[in-house]
Amino acid sequence: MKKIINDPNAVVQEMAEGLAAAYPDDLEQLPGTTVIKRRTAPESNKVGIVSGGGSGHEPAHAGYVGKGMLDAAVAGEVFTSPTPDQIFEAIKAVDGGAGVFMVVKNYTGDVLNFDMAAELAEAENIKVAKVVVNDDVAVDDVASRRGIAGTILVHKMAGAKAEQGGSLEEVKAAADKAAENVRSVGMALTPCTVPAAGTPSFTLAENEMEIGIGIHGEPGIERKEIAPADDIAQELTDKLLADYDFSGSDTAVIVNGLGSTPEMELYIMNNKVQAILANNEINVYKTLVGEYMTSLEMTGCSLTLLQLDDELKQLLDEPANTLAFNG
């Protein structure tokens, strides 16, 4: 394991401190926690937006704290859901009276911990609502589907709706709509190593790739020989189109890097993805290429497609100003 760290058990704490130290004008770390909060939150009568999950997915989630997206992000240990007390601190810190909306990825740990935090908040009369994102089509049982890079677009829609003054119910409706209409699938070439574990979480042979892998290295659909980028783009796109009928619709696209994949390769992927979508008469309204939801130093990428209606387009166009998402 070659890493630029100090104590493997202190990586999340030191990361949070280093991030708060980098951007002191815009962000702050809640004392005694690994919660990163927007300086301007809480805003009175704006719904507060909280997201979070295990660390190791940077820029998720603190990279999305800022105008038009999140008010706070809760960082758990690496690949481990944050605990209810920390989530509860985030909720309290961003509640401006209009309630707090939580964006949760569909992992048992995340769901359990966020639910417990919501119970704590409700006991203190804070209104809480949530969306559970499950965009990963690699899992065929829909109820078990994992939340991956599509979560970023759910952040965007919820954040924009809240910024526009939407109520907790309206924020939830927008987030639910995004979550229902977003699909993603990933693939990996090499694994990553959780600092405290010290060894890679899975292995792939030198000529192998895995299609459908999860962002913590959870098993995918198939292991097979590495294919050219164009074939990978075709396979990932096919998987999304087989699961959801995007034909004729306007879409947002994310070609997301998992950590070690050079940006060059993501653009090579995008080149083919755009061609395939055009062939399928799917209109691309907005494309994002880059690292949005990573898995430490895993090599690989994921593809996300979201169907947009007029409301979602307008929410996508609403200004956002965060470390990892601007425009």
Next chain:
Amino acid sequence: MKKIINDPNAVVQEMAEGLAAAYPDDLEQLPGTTVIKRRTAPESNKVGIVSGGGSGHEPAHAGYVGKGMLDAAVAGEVFTSPTPDQIFEAIKAVDGGAGVFMVVKNYTGDVLNFDMAAELAEAENIKVAKVVVNDDVAVDDVASRRGIAGTILVHKMAGAKAEQGGSLEEVKAAADKAAENVRSVGMALTPCTVPAAGTPSFTLAENEMEIGIGIHGEPGIERKEIAPADDIAQELTDKLLADYDFSGSDTAVIVNGLGSTPEMELYIMNNKVQAILANNEINVYKTLVGEYMTSLEMTGCSLTLLQLDDELKQLLDEPANTLAFNG
């Protein structure tokens, strides 16, 4: 070599196409080239800003094309300077009558090719000026110093000055000032592989790191056993402070990832860097943490410090809107 590519010899072309396809509203690829140009360029009477160099350093350089920074970026083959004809196309495409300013990194290839392009442009009566960035203190002979991540801040200053309506001479003066007062140094844990070469460009043992490495894997100052992040931060900071007296000054800081280093680790580095700077009574005016100048999938980071005066602060604060630099 595990890469998401098609033809190893077509990676730069396909990357440029994929990038232009991702952001068609803001960027365009000049036909028959790998030049990425701002849609709005040329702007009449604004100095055009051109940068470029070998590919594999993404988001450099196309990621900095946009309002407040570059008008065009020229992408050479991987780790290979672009050719004069392509640079010349970029110059012609962004000249709005006020001349064109080139930001060149101090590598023989870049200097030779950009100079030849300038000769071609001058033959067509386009005024051209340039700055050669040599911020890498790992090379002791100052004339041979390489241009690395500090180049981003030179882009920022030149771009802001041009956006403010500065003349070619004024843009050059601002860029020169930034280049003279910026220092960087890098370190690596693992090498990267140029797609067309197929094998890593150097090797490091499992317990080894190299201090002072260049962004193409050029040799550094010392190979030694991997140290904790805090020690690395101390060593890199010491190298910069030994080369330039930053004491008492306002600075901009970049903690830059070389490609595979998780953002988490960059923030851990930053955490210590900020503490060291505070101890040395160096005031941090702005910090950037992320991937600004990479080396494909190399693992490692670099640290950049720029001394700011009032003019440079004002130029740093001037809005910029590009893929990789916002704010």
Next chain:
Amino acid sequence: MALTVQNIVDWIVKANEKIQANKDYLTALDQAIGDGDHGINMSRGFQETAEKIRGETYTSGADVLQDTAKTLMSKVGGASGPLFGTAFLKLSAAIKGIDPVDYDTFTGAIEDAVNGIKQRGKAAEGDKTLVDVWSKMADLFNCESDFRADRIAEEAKSAMEQTKSMMATKGRAAYFKDGSIGHIDPGSASSLYIFEALSEVIEGGT
């Protein structure tokens, strides 16, 4: 016998020792059919819990278990944090005001804990989760009429081993489908250490 406050303190301290000793094994189990953090999660949570408990003076077993629950809940994270947290919270509630804890009270407490875990995790027996160990423990306590150190250790071990042949339908292991068969459930292994610690406390007990 009945469990004194000191017995309960010793239980948690011993459970921590076993979890620390088996941290890498638990992580390895979770690398096979999970995300490889279970040993790290449990070790972090129980370390903090043991420290907390060693630093306090208790006059009731319920307080020990409530501090255990709260510390686990705030330090473990992941799926197992809220689940073990819930288990100890239920245990604490069920023994509140009763010191030392007699057999019947403890039997009821284990039953409450099982129900709490099942409700929180929406899991049942056979889903290849820690429910499979805790539920077998509730059965055992119901069948016996006094604390039996040997039976507790035996039954917990056998319950854990039975998870090997199950197919996971809850949590991360469910993604492995058939591939989860043949591997021990990590959360069940942690549960084994908790009950082995209980067994040893009973064995050496008053």
Next chain:
Amino acid sequence: MALTVQNIVDWIVKANEKIQANKDYLTALDQAIGDGDHGINMSRGFQETAEKIRGETYTSGADVLQDTAKTLMSKVGGASGPLFGTAFLKLSAAIKGIDPVDYDTFTGAIEDAVNGIKQRGKAAEGDKTLVDVWSKMADLFNCESDFRADRIAEEAKSAMEQTKSMMATKGRAAYFKDGSIGHIDPGSASSLYIFEALSEVIEGGT
């Protein structure tokens, strides 16, 4: 003898063949004391050049070398692109209007090429660059009085080998300081292939 248009076409085509055959070797040389792209750069540039030249019909050697220069300049990139480009541009200019190219004209052309490279790269003999091969070639042409295939190949090879013991002071290899000693300069190796190709054309020549 004198070099016909066809000789010059053959020269470039043969140089390309040698560079393609030694692409990996050139890259390996550049991996040792550079950034590992020299073989790739030269192979890309000469491939394009050979294709360009095979696709045209020439009536003068100067045109062949001008197309060579332009294609290298626009396809090689890196440090070597402008340098080899400059060399062939100077060669072309020096033989303009003279077909076939006699020995004295060619000698002057090589001298011009050397001066062009030195000026462009601000390099001198002993800096461990391609100047070290080209400059020795200019010396050889000055000493002899007619094209000597054997001497060209011998001298180019020996000049390339002499770069091994030099310490680089220009280009990427300069970063290696002392560490550059003991390695052949990649650009000198490419230059050897160019002169070996010339030697073979002369040998089989008219």
